Amino acid sequence: MDGRTEHRIALFLDFENLVTNTGISAGSFDLQPSLDRLLEKGKVVFRRAYCDWSRFSEAKARLHDVGVELVDVPPSTRAGKNGADMRLVIDALELCYAREQIDTFVIASGDSDFCPLAYKLRENGRTVIGLAVKESSSRLFVSACDEFIYLRPKQSRGDKEKEKEKEKEKGGGRHAEERGEKGKRGRHGHEAKGNGKAEAAQGSASRSKSEVPAIAREVVQSLLARATGSLNPSLIKEAIVRKEPDFDERDHGFSTFTRLLAAMEQEGLLRRIQQGRQWYVVGPDTDVAPAQSGKTRGAPARAVPQDEPDDELESYPDPDDEGL
Numbered sequence: 290m291d292g293r294t295e296h297r298i299a300l301f302l303d304f305e306n307l308v309t310n311t312g313i314s315a316g317s318f319d320l321q322p323s324l325d326r327l328l329e330k331g332k333v334v335f336r337r338a339y340c341d342w343s344r345f346s347e348a349k350a351r352l353h354d355v356g357v358e359l360v361d362v363p364p365s366t367r368a369g370k371n372g373a374d375m376r377l378v379i380d381a382l383e384l385c386y387a388r389e390q391i392d393t394f395v396i397a398s399g400d401s402d403f404c405p406l407a408y409k410l411r412e413n414g415r416t417v418i419g420l421a422v423k424e425s426s427s428r429l430f431v432s433a434c435d436e437f438i439y440l441r442p443k444q445s446r447g448d449k450e451k452e453k454e455k456e457k458e459k460g461g462g463r464h465a466e467e468r469g470e471k472g473k474r475g476r477h478g479h480e481a482k483g484n485g486k487a488e489a490a491q492g493s494a495s496r497s498k499s500e501v502p503a504i505a506r507e508v509v510q511s512l513l514a515r516a517t518g519s520l521n522p523s524l525i526k527e528a529i530v531r532k533e534p535d536f537d538e539r540d541h542g543f544s545t546f547t548r549l550l551a552a553m554e555q556e557g558l559l560r561r562i563q564q565g566r567q568w569y570v571v572g573p574d575t576d577v578a579p580a581q582s583g584k585t586r587g588a589p590a591r592a593v594p595q596d597e598p599d600d601e602l603e604s605y606p607d608p609d610d611e612g613l
Contacts, residue, residue, distance in 0.1 A: 296331025296416070297391045299384055300324075301377050302338035302357070303398035304345060311422040313440065315348040320355050323420055326438060327395060334391065335384065339373040378406050385413055392416060396434070399426030407433040419534070426535075437535035499542030501552050504533050509558055509570075519562065519569035522550060 308315045327333050336357040341364055342349060349359060360380075362373040381394060394410050396403050399421030407417045407430070419426070419434035431437045508528045512520055526546050529536050543549040550570065553559050557573050 296393045298327055298331050298333045298393040298395060299335035299381070299391050300327065300333055300337070300357075300395045301381055301397065303373060303377055303396075303400060303403075304338045304340040304348070305373065306398040306400050306425070307421060307440065308345065308348070311425045313422060315345040318348050318351065320352065320357065323438060323440060324355060327418075331393065337380065339377050341373070374400065374402055378403070381406060382409065385410055385415060393418065395420055397421065399430060401427035401429040404430055404433040411435065423535075431535050434534045436530050439535065439537065499548075499552060501549065501556065501558075502541045504529055504536065505549060505553065506558060508532065509553060513559060513570075513572045516572070519564065519571045522546065522568065522570055525570060
């Protein structure tokens, strides 16, 4: 793994919290996308989900398929409240003290009741990642985690068709308005039609425009002001996430972190350079030292081309290996 530390991850799911009033049903709950993101960080060696499974039996098979152990916690009161939260907390703390090799704990819930657990795990040197639906996540719990990943409800085919119908209706309304304007203006109708198209194009452009978030500007400027050399992009991403645990570049219109860095480079906030086979970030006015290895001896590090494939740019080395 290029010399990087392979994290050992424990995943705890408060299942009822993930599928109650979140837009995700027990039958459609899909853990695999979130697992894929966690597997990029290391091995998920512990997977356990807690709830009264008599209420969510349709989810059992899919969770079993991804290796999740199901812990059944029947209601313990007349009101139907169960002890799943307490059981999860006890098991997480027990694992923390018994298995020192597990360094990352993922708490899949948006409940602020898990804040004390997150604080205690971090106090013991563990990394805490939260996992839940954005609309049902407590800001207190988000802030208590080192990182927060949002589950994204899948759009059903019916929802997608409804959206297309709405777009068609909107389009039909615009065409009707244009025809009305054309009838009123007579020979000047072509001007109204042209203006309508221009406004529509301007509106779509503004909707699709990506903006560099303020937190990214702040972190990049702070790091570059104190840097004595080039910075690994992963360090920048980690610093942003430490300040804003639920940061996701996709929420700001960028499909990858590399595209966000490219936008910042276009604004003159930084420069991206290549050193050997790796990519780094330096200040916009930094003089790049020449490379000192292999056939590239004496050749200056070159700037990142704008059309470089994203998957290559997203592969960052371990900062410790580069002496940063």
